[in-house]
Amino acid sequence: MNQSEHYIEDKDKLFYHVPKSLCREPDEYLEVSPHAFNPVGESLSTNWEKFCNAEGCLNAKTLTYPEGRTSLTHGVGHFLADDIRNNPYIKGQLEIHYIGNENNKSHVGIFGIPLSKDKKPYNAMKVQLQRMFRKWDIKPIDK
Amino acid sequence: MIVNFQTADSSDSHKSEYKDVRTYRDPVNSGWMLATKLKSRIPYEFNCMRFEVVGELESLVKVFSKAELILKLEENWDEMGGEKISQKAFESTVKFVTEYANYIYSNYNQKIDIPRIFPSAEGSIDLQWETKDYGILANFDKNGNSVTFYADNKRNQIIEGRFDMEDFNINLLPTSISL
Numbered sequence: 173m174n175q176s177e178h179y180i181e182d183k184d185k186l187f188y189h190v191p192k193s194l195c196r197e198p199d200e201y202l203e204v205s206p207h208a209f210n211p212v213g214e215s216l217s218t219n220w221e222k223f224c225n226a227e228g229c230l231n232a233k234t235l236t237y238p239e240g241r242t243s244l245t246h247g248v249g250h251f252l253a254d255d256i257r258n259n260p261y262i263k264g265q266l267e268i269h270y271i272g273n274e275n276n277k278s279h280v281g282i283f284g285i286p287l288s289k290d291k292k293p294y295n296a297m298k299v300q301l302q303r304m305f306r307k308w309d310i311k312p313i314d315k
Numbered sequence: 316m317i318v319n320f321q322t323a324d325s326s327d328s329h330k331s332e333y334k335d336v337r338t339y340r341d342p343v344n345s346g347w348m349l350a351t352k353l354k355s356r357i358p359y360e361f362n363c364m365r366f367e368v369v370g371e372l373e374s375l376v377k378v379f380s381k382a383e384l385i386l387k388l389e390e391n392w393d394e395m396g397g398e399k400i401s402q403k404a405f406e407s408t409v410k411f412v413t414e415y416a417n418y419i420y421s422n423y424n425q426k427i428d429i430p431r432i433f434p435s436a437e438g439s440i441d442l443q444w445e446t447k448d449y450g451i452l453a454n455f456d457k458n459g460n461s462v463t464f465y466a467d468n469k470r471n472q473i474i475e476g477r478f479d480m481e482d483f484n485i486n487l488l489p490t491s492i493s494l
Contacts, residue, residue: 205441208393292465299445
């Protein structure tokens with residue numbers, strides 16, 4: 173077993189926040205849109221449970237949310253590293269890499285998601301990501 | 316005199332579009348006339364366009380009505396620079412579901428499972444069926460013409476493809492029916 177501090181075990185959770193606008197039926201928030209797993213940049217950004225919990229994922233301060241997100245605007249669920257690595261439909265296509273720094277020690281990227289403009293491979297991938305996403309650690313709410 | 320007409324084969328496949336089929340004696344022409352009564356159609360209107368689903372598929376109209384909300388999403392609705400959802404994409408999605416559902420019901424006497432309609436990238440729409448036995452996702456591009464799809468049975472069968480709304484063979488598409 174790899175003893176590196178930054179080795180992500182199969183059992184580890186990777187927290188991921190989803191805007192309410194990407195959850196179907198605002199009064200239920202039962203379904204997450206397949207488009208919710210479209211990466212910004214090279215990878216899908218998640219927060220590793222080794223350095224972060226669901227609340228930390230939600231409340232992290234950003235330029236867009238200088239006070240942090242809340243459950244009024246987002247929900248938080250997670251992926252399991254094992255699911256990402258060993259999904260039989262997309263086996264080998266996705267990789268998980270630790271990309272944390274002093275500003276975001278828990279940052280982990282999921283690499284290998286096709287661009288949204290590449291319709292067919294993106295369709296297949298977003299269905300699998302939607303199925304692997306486990307909701308909710310923090311459910312989005314209305315006022 | 317009106318006589319109820321019983322088909323020799325009582326299977327449902329013959330009922331098709333017709334609620335009941337009756338013959339009656341026409342007093343003027345002294346012959347037997349075939350009277351048919353079309354099943355009810357439920358209308359859905361959007362943007363001066365009218366779509367109709369067979370009465371038994373009324374729940375689809377509710378799906379369409381609820382889905383109209385996605386057209387109100389503003390730019391950057393997904394926090395990833397997302398475009399506003401195209402009306403053409405929405406019209407094509409509704410047109411497709413209507414024709415698809417009516418076709419399957421008329422030809423196989425089966426109701427399709429209830430789909431979900433989601434906003435997606437670049438002004439497009441995702442049409443999705445996801446059950447314990449299968450999944451289908453079809454993406455309607457913002458021009459409302461090109462559709463790409465993915466389907467699997469959650470085991471070992473995968474189908475992917477594309478078609479144009481202007482010209483496609485519905486029989487080549489996966490069927491969103493729970494077995």
